[in-house]
Amino acid sequence: MTARKILFLVLDGISDRPCPELEGKTPLQSAKKPNLDTFAREGICGIMDTIAPGIRPGSDTAHLALLGYDPNRFYTGRGPLECEGTGIKMHPGMIGFRCNFATLLHDGNISDRRAGRIHDTIALSEAIQRQIDLSKFGVEFTFRSGAGHRAALALKGKGLGHCVSSNDPKKEGVPPLAINAVKQTKKDKKTAAVCNEFIKQANAILSEHPLNKERQRKRLPQANTVLLRGAGEMGVFEPFSQKYGINGSVISAASLIAGIGTALGLKRVHVDGITGSQDSNLFGKILAAQNELRSQDFVLVNIKGADESGHDGLAKQKTAFIEKIDAAIAPLRSLQECIIVICADHSTPCTIKDHSADPVPVIIWGDGVRTDDVVRFDEISCPKGGLNRIPGSSLVPTALDLINRAHKYGA
């Protein structure tokens, strides 16, 4: 029998380096994970350079590569993809920023770059959307709240460049910066002027907003300014369905990943209780994936928590979260007619608290797969598998071939 569906299970940052806390093992080696190991035993394993050997991927460039979109060609900064992630429909040429609500003191300094990790900023975003006026520049904008203190800003108009600096000083106790044109082109100067005006108007609106008045009374940091970063111009993405001839869905708490999905035309599936963190509703995600596979040819599920532990340097927490993932994916073992690809987007070693270029382990499981003798899903076992070492760009074509939907090149 030949499988008909593809599930990509991307375990964000799950791979690691040997950790002193784990007696020189990696979290994947230390965790008890009978389900992941069964997939390894029943499938074919290998290691993967998401972008290329020695290239340390971001989650955005990594996911583009995993979906077969060469980041060297398609990645134009995080901003436009974060905009997509908050639900703004970005069109080619629009300029996007990822934003933080932040706290600006009377002395002009930023006291909190995340405004006390404020939640529920929708009223603030709506006030900004309603009251700010950029018509003197001939520019339209969309501003939307994201998760927590996050938001996104999209600009649309003629003659806008994307090579502008951020107003984020990257530390607290100093004033925000002016936004400048990096390359000093006319287009970039216009965008910088628009951004500085946007911030000026936003500050006035936010400082008068009832929600901030209330936070002031409660002695909470006010969300009375906005930091803009990750400027980028939205590119042209060939739709996934056109590129590969199959439709698909994306399930991710991380708005960046969801935004990459929607930018490629994947259907975004919302699941209650997913957080991109240790407390995420993993069972809900897996259930949603199974539901999607009834109607869609391809589903990408991103599970973020292990990456978070890696960034925090918590090897034991990472190990525990891997065990939680393992329990949640048990139902996938009985999936029929489906190729399951399990991998990370990049390694996030606890010892460096950031992404690294170490290749990630990968399993391809399902009908027609040539199994090997690897029996464990970890960084040390998988290199001995039948896939050997592959680039991330080969993943979708390989899976497509296994469901017999790849085009034959030649005769």
Place this chain on the structure above:
Amino acid sequence: MTARKILFLVLDGISDRPCPELEGKTPLQSAKKPNLDTFAREGICGIMDTIAPGIRPGSDTAHLALLGYDPNRFYTGRGPLECEGTGIKMHPGMIGFRCNFATLLHDGNISDRRAGRIHDTIALSEAIQRQIDLSKFGVEFTFRSGAGHRAALALKGKGLGHCVSSNDPKKEGVPPLAINAVKQTKKDKKTAAVCNEFIKQANAILSEHPLNKERQRKRLPQANTVLLRGAGEMGVFEPFSQKYGINGSVISAASLIAGIGTALGLKRVHVDGITGSQDSNLFGKILAAQNELRSQDFVLVNIKGADESGHDGLAKQKTAFIEKIDAAIAPLRSLQECIIVICADHSTPCTIKDHSADPVPVIIWGDGVRTDDVVRFDEISCPKGGLNRIPGSSLVPTALDLINRAHKYGA
């Protein structure tokens, strides 16, 4: 001692996926093949993506890649290479088609796309060559019979394009199609008009031909029309001898493969009794290869039968044919001063009855090769070998290096 010669033994479509008929083994795993396994044990093994991971190759694009000619640059359709395969010398800019003799009924429908798998069509081709006149288009043509019901047509003239459709309806009981310009350019329209005129004249000639009168008497399907497909413009191929500094020969029953060889300037060697099928004269092929290696630096032998079994979904037949190949190649074990490369051009899994992108196993055997601990030539054993996973384009350079004929790059 350093080897001086290179033999490429391309076992067309020999690799596979796990087959239910073989209790989850592949035909290569199931077959008793002491000689292939000895080459594996004495040589270095690996897996190979003929074109790239996840790309399903045709035999034509695969062989171009194996010979180091990037199909993305050099492949311009099957037609011109099939023309070469029938012995037509194609020059850059000529338009080539692969053709079938077919049976056209009085009601205008095609009743048999292969004219009862007619053989011996040379008299028909000669009549077409002698009588058809395309001079009103300023076009010269060459029409030649290939194996069985096959033939090839080459057009030469100014202002001819190659983006034209086929007249093959791909099924029986319906009329042949008109040939149209796909892109509606002036050049393509001219080619389409030439083709339609060619077919009109061919139908008239063939329907009156004594050979068809005789077939009519014998109640055999007449070869009274011609189906044209695989249109392509002959490209410019750097000769193999110029690219690599060595001369070479090709031995293949498949005209497509032989045509690729001659297009690159390889010497085509005819061997009696080779059929590209289960009944081929394999011993004759191997003997011819040994003879060629006396005068040539490089010999490519293509053995087709396993691919045919894969297309027919016959795992046990494929296994038996692998054993036949194994017996035939025994004499190669005593070859002196020769690097032998054994591989497939692509996988042809019996479960899908078509080519797949699954990487193919490869052995490199001979003096100077670093051996590994792989002892079996199959899809599961070879990934553990010392070559790891390589692209098809690296095969000739690697072999050239082993005969010490690769150029040093730098100092």
